[in-house]
Amino acid sequence: MSKPRPLIAGNWKMNGRRADGLALAEAIRAGAGSLAAELLLCPPATLIAQVGEKIKGSGIALGGQDCHWAASGAHTGDIAAPMLADLGCRYVIVGHSERRHGHGETDALVKAKAEAALAAGLIAIVCLGETEAERDRGEAEKVVARQLDGSLPKGTSPDRVVIAYEPVWAIGTGRTPSNGDIEAIHSVLRRDLAAYFPEADRFRLLYGGSVKPNNCEDILALANVDGALVGGASLKELDFLTIARTCH
Ligand code: PGA
Numbered sequence: 001m002s003k004p005r006p007l008i009a010g011n012w013k014m015n016g017r018r019a020d021g022l023a024l025a026e027a028i029r030a031g032a033g034s035l036a037a038e039l040l041l042c043p044p045a046t047l048i049a050q051v052g053e054k055i056k057g058s059g060i061a062l063g064g065q066d067c068h069w070a071a072s073g074a075h076t077g078d079i080a081a082p083m084l085a086d087l088g089c090r091y092v093i094v095g096h097s098e099r100r101h102g103h104g105e106t107d108a109l110v111k112a113k114a115e116a117a118l119a120a121g122l123i124a125i126v127c128l129g130e131t132e133a134e135r136d137r138g139e140a141e142k143v144v145a146r147q148l149d150g151s152l153p154k155g156t157s158p159d160r161v162v163i164a165y166e167p168v169w170a171i172g173t174g175r176t177p178s179n180g181d182i183e184a185i186h187s188v189l190r191r192d193l194a195a196y197f198p199e200a201d202r203f204r205l206l207y208g209g210s211v212k213p214n215n216c217e218d219i220l221a222l223a224n225v226d227g228a229l230v231g232g233a234s235l236k237e238l239d240f241l242t243i244a245r246t247c248h
Pocket residue numbers: 011166170171172173174208209210211229230231232233
């Protein structure tokens with residue numbers, strides 16, 4: 001089975017005003033050239049429309065960082081998946097650890113959000129990952145298996161869902177798991193997917209958590225790693241493009 005096309009996703013989080021966000025999108029567009037990997041930009045909601053204009057026609061995909069589980073309604077401050085689709089988004093991240101831990105999101109909620117994403121025609125990037133305490137207790141594999149089981153939406157298929165393994169303790173810290181530990185978790189994910197989906201090899205399994213130009217080559221070469229979800233390094237065009245160019 002041939003490997004899926006890698007995905008390099010930039011999660012800008014709550015960063016960027018109009019001037020620097022649009023300059024970043026423009027620089028990434030200008031520098032991207034033709035890449036083996038698919039590139040995805042997930043700007044803050046305030047910039048999605050304008051970043052979308054900047055990257056229109058470039059082949060670079062646009063995504064949201066979160067969505068609500070409902071398609072519309074009285075949910076002050078939230079953004080519905082059809083609104084993201086309306087702005088030209090192809091993807092939406094759901095279940096990022098900053099949502100799970102910062103906003104108390106459960107597997108059931110993440111699953112409902114992912115189902116809303118699919119219903120709106122978006123590809124859901126479902127994030128999971130253990131905390132440091134869970135890893136220290138030797139529970140990392142059990143935790144991600146449980147999150148996978150609880151968070152995958154109805155209608156999951158390799159074309160509609162991407163999985164991102166992001167150990168909570170590696171996000172924004174400069175620390176990463178060993179290559180062996182990343183491979184171990186990714187092989188658990190692939191094995192568990194294979195129990196339900198005959199085309200499990202076609203799912204893209206991203207690694208996220210302190211991916212930088214100096215470690216991306218090793219990480220992206222690991223078995224069952226089909227791309228990266230990049231936070232901090234996605235805010236610097238050279239770093240982000242260096243990571244993207246590592247994919248072959
Ligand atoms: P980081 O963030 O690359 O800054 O660690 C990754 C993420 O949270 O998606």
